[in-house]
Amino acid sequence: MTNRPLVEVRDLHVRFRGERNVHAVNGVDFALNRGEVLGILGESGSGKSVTLKALLRLLPERRTEIKGAIRVGDEDVLALGPEALADFRGKTASMIFQEPMLALDPVYTVGQQIAEAVERHEKCGAAAARRRALEMLERVRIPSPERRLDSYPHEMSGGMRQRAMIALALACRPQVLLADEPTTALDATVQIQILLLLRELQRELGMAAIFVTHDIGVAVEVSDRIAVMYAGRIVETGSVADIVRRPAHPYTRGLLASTVHGAMRGRRLDAIPGAPPALSEAPASCSFAPRCGEVQPECHARVPDAVTVAPAHLSRCLRSVAAGG
Amino acid sequence: MLVYLIRRLLYVVPIALAVSVVCFSLVHIAPGDPLVSILPPDASQALVEQMKKSYGFDRPIPVQFAIWLGKIAQGDLGTSIATSRPVLQEITKAVGNTLMLAFAATLIGFTLGCFFGFVAGYFRDTLVDRIAVTVSILGVSVPHYWLGMVLVICFSVLLPWRPPTGAGPGSSAAWVWDWEHVKYLILPAVTMSVIPMGIVTRTVRALVGDILSQEFVDALRAKGLTDWGVFQHVVKNAAPTALAVMGLQLGYLLGGSILIETVFSWPGTGFLLNAAIFQRDLPLLQGTILVLAMFFVVLNLLVDTVQTAIDPRIRRG
Ligand SMILES: Nc1ncnc2c1ncn2[C@@H]1O[C@H](COP(=O)(O)OP(=O)(O)OP(=O)(O)O)[C@@H](O)[C@H]1O
Ligand code: SF4
Numbered sequence: 356m357t358n359r360p361l362v363e364v365r366d367l368h369v370r371f372r373g374e375r376n377v378h379a380v381n382g383v384d385f386a387l388n389r390g391e392v393l394g395i396l397g398e399s400g401s402g403k404s405v406t407l408k409a410l411l412r413l414l415p416e417r418r419t420e421i422k423g424a425i426r427v428g429d430e431d432v433l434a435l436g437p438e439a440l441a442d443f444r445g446k447t448a449s450m451i452f453q454e455p456m457l458a459l460d461p462v463y464t465v466g467q468q469i470a471e472a473v474e475r476h477e478k479c480g481a482a483a484a485r486r487r488a489l490e491m492l493e494r495v496r497i498p499s500p501e502r503r504l505d506s507y508p509h510e511m512s513g514g515m516r517q518r519a520m521i522a523l524a525l526a527c528r529p530q531v532l533l534a535d536e537p538t539t540a541l542d543a544t545v546q547i548q549i550l551l552l553l554r555e556l557q558r559e560l561g562m563a564a565i566f567v568t569h570d571i572g573v574a575v576e577v578s579d580r581i582a583v584m585y586a587g588r589i590v591e592t593g594s595v596a597d598i599v600r601r602p603a604h605p606y607t608r609g610l611l612a613s614t615v616h617g618a619m620r621g622r623r624l625d626a627i628p629g630a631p632p633a634l635s636e637a638p639a640s641c642s643f644a645p646r647c648g649e650v651q652p653e654c655h656a657r658v659p660d661a662v663t664v665a666p667a668h669l670s671r672c673l674r675s676v677a678a679g680g
Numbered sequence: 681m682l683v684y685l686i687r688r689l690l691y692v693v694p695i696a697l698a699v700s701v702v703c704f705s706l707v708h709i710a711p712g713d714p715l716v717s718i719l720p721p722d723a724s725q726a727l728v729e730q731m732k733k734s735y736g737f738d739r740p741i742p743v744q745f746a747i748w749l750g751k752i753a754q755g756d757l758g759t760s761i762a763t764s765r766p767v768l769q770e771i772t773k774a775v776g777n778t779l780m781l782a783f784a785a786t787l788i789g790f791t792l793g794c795f796f797g798f799v800a801g802y803f804r805d806t807l808v809d810r811i812a813v814t815v816s817i818l819g820v821s822v823p824h825y826w827l828g829m830v831l832v833i834c835f836s837v838l839l840p841w842r843p844p845t846g847a848g849p850g851s852s853a854a855w856v857w858d859w860e861h862v863k864y865l866i867l868p869a870v871t872m873s874v875i876p877m878g879i880v881t882r883t884v885r886a887l888v889g890d891i892l893s894q895e896f897v898d899a900l901r902a903k904g905l906t907d908w909g910v911f912q913h914v915v916k917n918a919a920p921t922a923l924a925v926m927g928l929q930l931g932y933l934l935g936g937s938i939l940i941e942t943v944f945s946w947p948g949t950g951f952l953l954n955a956a957i958f959q960r961d962l963p964l965l966q967g968t969i970l971v972l973a974m975f976f977v978v979l980n981l982l983v984d985t986v987q988t989a990i991d992p993r994i995r996r997g
């Protein structure tokens with residue numbers, strides 16, 4: 356095996372057409388190695404979910420324009436035909452959603468929903484698929500799993516449903532797990548249990564994972580690296596230590612400043628004055644300029660390039676200084 | 681599930697009782713004397729009294745009701761004043777014909793409605809969708825009797841492909857399931873299917889649109905289901921409501937076909953009701969209405985039961 360990354364996203368642009376155009380993602384680049392966890396952090400509307408959905412091509416095809424390149428394993432995701440795409444989803448990469456109640460089909464039992472994915476990808480019989488479903492429910496530590504196989508989603512608690520969703524997503528041993536705010540909808544104590552479970556399973560299975568969150572505390576806890584998104588761009592990426600101790604981008608610094616130390620988990624990223632820009636136009640300058648305390652005249656002139664402030668630590672700010680420069 | 685069923689069955693008792701009271705009171709609410717139509721205008725007072733006695737009209741009303749109810753319990757709905765045949769026999773024949781027509785129409789309407797509804801729901805806001813919606817609006821708003829007459833003119837008069845009226849060759853022949861007889865069923869069934877078709881189209885279109893916009897559809901795709909696999913989930917989610925709507929439509933068709941049965945001379949309950957009204961044949965009228973109302977009660981029960989069995993969200997207790 357070469358040591359090229361498992362996931363590579365290059366210059367990803369996503370635009371929704373409609374009465375109002377939305378430039379939701381405006382040039383996202385990142386790479387993810389095997390077994391690595393990337394946390395994507397950003398305010399509401401910054402394009403986190405859209406980026407994640409683009410990785411599985413889950414965006415509404417007729418209204419969405421996707422440009423750029425997405426590679427996962429050996430698959431060029433944007434070029435996959437319908438059959439190959441369905442084979443890819445759930446097998447190579449799978450997804451956990453924010454609200455498990457909405458993400459599970461209400462009229463199928465949890466067991467049926469897991470077994471369905473297994474039968475689909477492993478081409479095995481119903482009995483074997485059911486056995487795998489049971490095994491997965493045990494794995495995510497759902498109490499009395501035999502009974503829960505035949506439960507409907509509405510018969511379970513929120514935390515249990517999210518465990519079932521995790522069991523479903525991991526049933527076919529994906530190489531990458533995409534988790535879109537998997538704990539936001541849950542109670543605080545349940546959140547921690549689910550996070551611990553996810554991190555444990557990720558390590559056990561050696562999966563790579565992308566973990567989208569609003570919550571700096573969560574991002575710090577689960578990630579190896581963090582990418583901070585703003586207005587459809589990644590404005591800063593680096594190791595957890597880089598981001599938390601040596602933030603280079605004014606937006607990241609704002610986020611950290613808004614988070615009282617010691618009470619990090621649970622804070623929403625809303626304490627920076629001002630609101631994110633409307634995305635009806637593709638940005639032609641630094642999108643953060645209207646809210647930035649360090650803004651310069653030239654910030655309005657062009658989109659800042661990524662600057663390597665330290666090895667594997669990038670910032671998209673005109674004022675960031677390149678390493679060794 | 682069982683508890684729910686038993687409770688639901690118990691509800692039927694008071695409803696059935698109320699229905700029979702209403703049916704019985706018809707005789708007394710209806711203006712005019714029910715005997716007028718069979719007695720000669722110059723009938724003597726003695727004859728009138730004698731007829732009253734023989735029909736039991738001289739007893740106190742609660743007693744009459746009790747006797748009437750008792751007879752019904754034994755399957756005796758009285759005798760038709762116009763034909764002198766037992767009401768039950770008349771009704772049984774008519775019910776058979778109406779059932780056949782209603783089931784045929786519902787089957788056609790449901791099949792077409794589901795087809796249009798799914799296509800429209802899946803291809804929202806495209807040309808196909810607009811066509812399906814137009815067809816469904818036309819279906820619901822076109823007057824039945826007018827459509828019936830147009831069909832008769834097109835297919836029986838101008839192009840003599842179909843026999844226009846009746847229920848089979850010959851006047852009183854019994855129904856047989858062969859082409860000779862089915863031919864007679866097609867036009868009235870198609871005419872009658874138009875409303876359920878429109879309503880089912882509208883319902884299924886809305887359902888499919890709603891289901892497809894839910895997040896679990898994304899989640900189904902995310903786990904690798906093909907369009908066909910997702911479609912099966914959509915069908916199972918839409919089925920309880922679609923079936924309930926179909927059941928209700930079937931119910932309406934079982935009772936409300938006077939116009940169509942008259943246009944096509946289809947000898948069903950609507951036709952019978954029509955005849956009973958115009959001939960002031962009260963026992964027949966009473967019996968027919970009672971039977972139709974009870975049909976509705978039983979049908980509702982069936983719809984609820986099936987829906988409960990299919991939809992786990994209702995299945996409690
Ligand atoms: N299907 C869609 N059609 C049109 N616009 C969309 C669609 N999905 C997302 N958007 C828009 O794209 C932008 C980015 O949305 P996205 O859901 O990625 O935000 P997010 O970062 O996940 O925010 P949140 O934290 O609230 O989940 C938003 O302005 C949103 O309104
Ligand atoms: S480029 Fe300018 S406006 Fe943008 S974050 Fe840096 S300093 Fe602020």
Ligand SMILES: [Mg+2]
Binds near residue numbers: 405
């Ligand atoms: Mg989101």
